[in-house]
Amino acid sequence: MGLRNAWVGFFLLCSFCLVTFCEQDGFLSLSCGGRTSLRDSSKILWVPDTTYITSGKTTTISYSDGSSSFNNSARFFPNSGRRKCYRIPANNSTTLVLVRAKFLYKNYDGLRKPPKFSVSVGTAIAITINLAESDPWSEEFLWTVNEDTLIFCLIAIPKGGSPVISSLEIRPLPQGAYTNGMTNFPNKLLRKSYRIDCGHSNESLRYPLDPFDRIWDADRSFTPFHVATGFKIQLSFNKSSPVEEPPVAVLQTGRVLARRNTLTYNLPLDTLGDYYIILYFAGILPVFPSFDIIINGEIVKSNYTIKSSETSALYVTQKGIESLNLTLKSISFYPQINALEVYKMVGIPSATSSTTVSALQVIQQSTGLDLGWQDDPCLPSPWEKIDCEGSLVTSLDLSDINLRSISPTFDDLLDLKILDLHNTSLSGEIQNLDSLHHLEKLNLSFNQLTSIGTDLENLMKLQILDLQNNSLMGVVPDSLGELEDLHLLNLENNKLQGPLPQSLNKETLEIRTSGNLCLTFSTTSCDDASSNPAIEAPQVTIVPQKKHGVHNHLAIILGTVGGATLAFLLMCISVLIYKTKQQYEVSHTSRAEMRIWCAAKVFSYKEIKVATRNFKEVIGRGSFGSVYLGKLPDGKSVAVKVRFDKSQLGADSFINEVNLLSKIRHQNLVTLEGFCHERKHQILVYEYLPGGSLADHLYGTNSQKNSLSWVRRLKIAVDAAKGLDYLHNGSEPRIIHRDIKCSNILLDLDMNAKVCDLGLSKQVTQEDATHVTTVVKGTAGYLDPEYYSTQQLTEKSDVYSFGVVLLELICGREPLTHSGTPDSFNLVLWAKPYLQAGAYEIVDEDIRGSFDPLSMRKAALVAIKSVERDASQRPSIAEVLAELKEAYDIQLRFLDSSQNDN
8 A cells, every 4th residue: 555655646746747847937839820729748838829920821731741640830921021020028137048940831822832931030040941842841049038039030032932930939948058168159049950869769859858848869870871779778877067957868878889999970961150069978887988089080089088977068169061970989998979969050140239220210100100120120131121231221211201301310320321211201401411421322302302401511422312303492502512422413303593513513423403493514604594584394495505605696796797797696686586485385385285185184293292192102113113092183093103214205205105095995904094294204194993913913912812713814814805906906006015914904893904004015007017126125024035036016926925924824823933943934935835735734723623624725725826936826816815705705604504503
């Protein structure tokens, strides 16, 4: 009975210890994307991650490893921007923790595109995860937390897909551990390469045997042949030396070489770098072995001796290695090792200065917007709207945000080289920038600034100063000429006047002054011009130098010639005045005439600013400039396309384009509502389609890809083909679009499609009915190869581009990609052989099993005919439209019959 009671007491004690370990302070196990809490087989509590992160989407991933099936929750981050971070509260005191994360893909999204992304711990980018190489993927890091928050981030890589994480674990470690021998390597993050329980050949060992929940992997042969077998001796002894506190269960096993005098581990390392190595030894044998420890051919410790019933550790650092050869060479008895750990050392960059961080946080608050600025602005990756060099903030772009003023806080951003504050509603004097001595590019354009002020004279490294489209008044200060590195000064469209400082008159400086009252290096011309009423550019062309030249010659001639010559000269002056007046009238009547013969409404720039709320909301960008959302006084929403400076057309060209667009009216073409053409503002106002573009639905961040069934895709294709057919065959003159692509097919709320962006379109007159010879324009992946090689544009060039769009609708992938094998990079070259053979395994997975084979066959055949390299072998758009209509009708009948069967 006493023995039984003793066993019961022992059992209760063990149970108590187990629970105590389980609830150990500092253990945090996050089920990423999980919804409920649960305990695993080791009694560790797992909780949902929602307390520590608010962004991302969740999913459940099911997979099998061949012997068992698993269901894991996961959190993924589509269009994740620069970084998405877990923020976990930590003690204010220095804390050493183990961070373990598991990443899992298993084709949960059906795209068969395993993502690639970076992972950061604190300010250090620790590793790049490529789930195409290993899925699942686990990582462990040892990190000293010096702040009150532990920050763990996933950072998207361009074209790398959506970062995804399945679990995140935080475990406290013994204080002072993993620091011995690190004197020459301060401030390092340790990433685990190996943690081996030497001599143990079964499954991995972890909590509760290791109270810190480190995972000790079983010992396997790391050399071409198995050097020795492991063994285990049941021996009790007191732990002593290693501050890392390896578990007793780990130290009770070891690898011993019984017949040879060397014991070797060859451990491959995945990257070149600096490594931290710990070797553990325990006297579990009744002998005292002595041996040399050799790493990569160099003796790091000679005559190392293990004493009975004692534990010890050897700490070694290795710089610049890419493989690890560990050899124990016998001196007396046989070499022995009980455990080892290998970590790659990752440098932790210095944080951005607190002054800079505080300044940026104040600026964010002043905008009234949540810009997502948290933690360090530069590390591990820059915030949105910010670029850095190391931990220095060197670029800040707050364009199109309603700042209203440049606050004194900007003066604290001492390392800035680029500052873009265009279209931020700034007014008054330029100020609070005089401390930015490293500034090279400053953009303050499209604001309401009225005074240049004195701050700019201190920016001695300034190279580009853009002040166009403000309300700057007065004269240009001499101090700007002292900026020796300045090579572009844009003063266009302000209210400046008077002579320019002679200090600005140098070959290395480009000055743009049009659209002002009068700016010239001449000291006399502005004096004369000031007596004349100012005329806004570009509606009038005045050449004051010619007028002044006439007056100067007149004064000379009057002193030297008689009445006849004077009469002749007066006649010449009359002719000059008449010509100038005629030029003035022509430039003014152009807008009036446009009102008469253009169907579209003529807007003033002021009306455009009101409609767009001072260009507040950008809904698109392109080589032409930006597209803004606007609302007309009658409540109608419009898309306002603003040409940026480099794409300004000549007045005649712009008028012709507006004339062309205003005459086009078709239900499948986006309607031109109006335009603005004044003071270098060339703006087109289109109807707004709230459904976004076809590209958005196929690939976008707010993708509605699942709603694009095969019948819906066919309907969109039919609508777009109708719009193209009108351009090719229904308008006079005929029009070639030249830039057909998914992003130029827009959808309304009912998913009706319309073709947009005729900015590159070309008219085909009767004289050159077969083709137009022109500079090649278009978008890579959609560009007709024959047009590219011959520069001869025909309607068949549009057919080729539309054929690429059809392939995108069928396959669900973009025209050009750099993932997969090289032969799949180009959609046309990859898809044609499959579709010609009727092999529909390349069809987008989202529509497989839901289409009528005959419908797919018709659409596929017309698609591959449309992308024939020889343009003469391609069908016309009318023929394409006819085939698509048939494919659409077949699919509708298929759906009707399916519903009737159900």
